[in-house]
Amino acid sequence: MRRPTTIFIVLLMCAGACAKKQPPLGPQPAPPPTATAPAAPPAPAAPPAQRVEESVPVPAISEDSIGNRTLDDLNRNSPLQPAFFGLDSFELDDAGRAVVASNAEILKKYPTWMVTLEGHCDERGTAEYNLALGERRAVAVKTYLVALGISPDRLRTVSYGKEFPFDAGHGESAWSKNRRAHFVITSK
């Protein structure tokens, strides 16, 4: 009795997923997301945060250049910028909110993307407590993304504490890069 129903549902889900995979095509206006997004408040350019690994100014994003890229490639040079935090803080400041808002626009443009929000800390805290601090950072970003209209079903959070520094250095320039919420695209 149950089995045929289940299979039917699975088939439906597959169909849905396949259909969703099609990116919005040609005729739509499709403004590059970093450019003026009409609805959102004019995102104050987020340059302070962008000087991280992706030091190159965000390349002009076109539908094709993003849609065609593999997951690995997307994550290596991600259109989703990291949000940075102050020392011992898990609150998004203005610059952090601007970055998250900009990422939210991209996520709206690609509604099939699933994203893991990683919370990271610099090396100055203790390993144990930083696991919780990173968790709070990831949750802070998730909360803001949801407030901006992104479905929580698309977002996972995970804290890595200070286990995975992005910059292995030992100065403020390294630390400020490591206090971050990092966006990882897990499926598209």
Place this chain on the structure above:
Amino acid sequence: MNVTLGTLVAACAVVVVAAQVPQTPPTPAPQQPSEIQLVISGEPGTPPRYAVPDFVALSPDVADAAKTLGQVLWDDLNFEREFYMIPRDTYTTIPVARTPEEVPFNAWRELGADAVVYGTVQKADANTVRVQVRLFNVRSRQSVFAKEYTGSATTARLYAHTMSDEIHQQQRALRGVARTKLTFASDRNREKVAGPVQNRDVKEVYIADYDGDNQRRVTTNRQLNITPVWAPDARGIAYTSYRRGYPDIFIALIYQGIQETPTNGVGQNWLPVFSPDGTRICFTSNRDGNPELYVMNRDGSNVRRITNNPAIDTTPTWSPNGTQISFVSDRGGTPQIYIMGADGLNLRRITQNESWADRPTWAPAPFNEIAFTARTGPGFDIKVYDLASGTTRQITFGEGSNESPAFSPNGRHLAFASSRNGGRYEIYTMARDGKNVKQITRDGSNYTPSWSN
């Protein structure tokens, strides 16, 4: 591994020589002609002086084991600082005894020894050795301790550790730690996590003997495996693993090769710690949306939340009798150490003057203390809070950063992670007064030690 303890050869029946009694307290020596005296004492006011020469190899193919037995037993006996251990390089002029009857007591006495170990090792059959050991009172020339061990030829260190624990027990009524182990997380394999983000170092759980020998890898999943803690039976290790892409609690039964997953599928969970009786685990979880502390049975049943605060609550440790839990919370604005009942009631904060405090670890009885990590500058140091007096003492002083203290089961030592030697974190042990610092790991970076029973 088949250690046969036994054959108490001449341990008992040592009659105190009347002349020895007056050397101890000046009380008029009661005439007790048949008193049994097993404890070897030193000169008044000083610890007894021990000599541990190489064991005697009674067959030629056990020469290495004979040397190892002497050196490891000397190191083990030295570790607790109950005895003055006479350096082994001063024994060279003393004749080697081939039998117990030949022990040159006059020569040992000239060296100032109050006690001397005489041991032998020989092949019992192809894969088995027989180790005999005696502890002699040099003044009375009596054997006060004698044991024989038979087992694998490859575990000489274990025989020495066992002797040390038994001698500490007999001579000092002290529970030694020579057979205990450490567990910790290490990136020494220099592997990278597979995944969308590159250049992330794998950490795996390792174990080592208390003296750093015999280091072995426990986990092999090439992910992040951190914060391991021993189960009280010293056969299981609970740890935080990201093998499923998020932190969750696993228990490795290291002698059976079995993994248990008590929190399976509910939220994200990290920093497990066993109750002293091993029946429960306290841990941090985000299952209700915020890092809070929970207690569950070891099999994952009967989960109870014991903190309820919008701030972070994490890093628990149990009191020795299992009725209280100390933990870290930033509810006051910064991470600080708190204590509460294991039911979550009767909360109080114990660190007042720290800017950042983490990893409380409750000392076993009789020490009523909690060691913790405290920020003291750019890095951290280990401090110890005395619950009776409410005072705090510092036991490391800015040599690198010193973090994640873990008490030995007798409470006389702590393991910790320190960056003092070149910036990389390694595991060290030290006495509870901060002295006798000893480096345990030297390969890769190593973190968050736990000390087994």
